[in-house]
Amino acid sequence: MFSDLMPALVRDTARLRLRRPRPEDAAIIFATYASDPEVTRYLAWRPHRSVRETEAHVARATADWAGKREYVYAITLREEGEAPVGAIAIRGAGHAVSFGFVLSRPHWGRGIVTEALSELLGWTLGQRGIWRAAAFCDVDNLASALVMEKAGMSLEGINRRAIVHPNLSPEPRDVRMYARVN
Numbered sequence: 068m069f070s071d072l073m074p075a076l077v078r079d080t081a082r083l084r085l086r087r088p089r090p091e092d093a094a095i096i097f098a099t100y101a102s103d104p105e106v107t108r109y110l111a112w113r114p115h116r117s118v119r120e121t122e123a124h125v126a127r128a129t130a131d132w133a134g135k136r137e138y139v140y141a142i143t144l145r146e147e148g149e150a151p152v153g154a155i156a157i158r159g160a161g162h163a164v165s166f167g168f169v170l171s172r173p174h175w176g177r178g179i180v181t182e183a184l185s186e187l188l189g190w191t192l193g194q195r196g197i198w199r200a201a202a203f204c205d206v207d208n209l210a211s212a213l214v215m216e217k218a219g220m221s222l223e224g225i226n227r228r229a230i231v232h233p234n235l236s237p238e239p240r241d242v243r244m245y246a247r248v249n
């Protein structure tokens with residue numbers, strides 16, 4: 068069950084270190100992706116306008132770890148030090164988990180999020196009581212759809228008018244639903 072999950076505070080893959088975000092990450096997260104309108108185009112939140120917004124976002128992530136509500140990992144590159152280049156979140160309820168992810172623009176197209184998602188899909192689906200791992204993306208977010216397919220998730224369909232992506236439109240938009248199951 069999601070409530071029984073105990074994600075490690077740090078997870079390494081071939082190129083990445085996933086770790087819990089820290090308050091001192093806020094300035095770099097703000098500067099490298101949270102304030103970038105290209106990065107946030109298909110996300111449910113607007114670009115941050117000040118580092119204070121990012122500080123609040125990091126504080127919320129820390130509280131969510133403690134409250135077992137959501138596990139956000141900062142994505143860092145093992146060969147390039149501690150600075151976050153993106154983030155990947157595990158959410159869930161009951162027997163299902165779902166993922167969200169974001170990466171700073173200079174790192175797009177290098178397979179980084181595919182590597183992070185593959186790691187966490189493998190881990191979550193290996194945990195007792197977890198049967199389903201899902202994620203969705205805006206119907207126009209091709210890169211995100213490709214990441215999910217490359218990580219072994221299958222398209223389940225389009226949820227119509229499902230989510231507001233405020234940087235695109237105030238109206239709810241269609242999303243592609245993906246999942247991998249046991």
Ligand SMILES: CC(C)(COP(=O)(O)OP(=O)(O)OC[C@H]1O[C@@H](n2cnc3c(N)ncnc32)[C@H](O)[C@@H]1OP(=O)(O)O)[C@@H](O)C(=O)NCCC(=O)NCCS
Nearest residue numbers: 106168169170175176177178179180181204210211213214
């Ligand atoms: C979506 C995102 C996380 C992809 O991360 P990534 O590490 O660049 O993805 P990968 O390198 O694993 O690439 C996956 C595929 O998408 C392609 N791709 C990457 N960026 C792309 C872009 N901007 N447009 C079209 N295709 C793109 C890659 O070439 C790759 O395909 P390939 O294997 O056939 O070459 C990243 O682009 C991002 O952070 N976007 C903004 C935030 C966002 O939309 N998050 C997802 C919300 S659902």
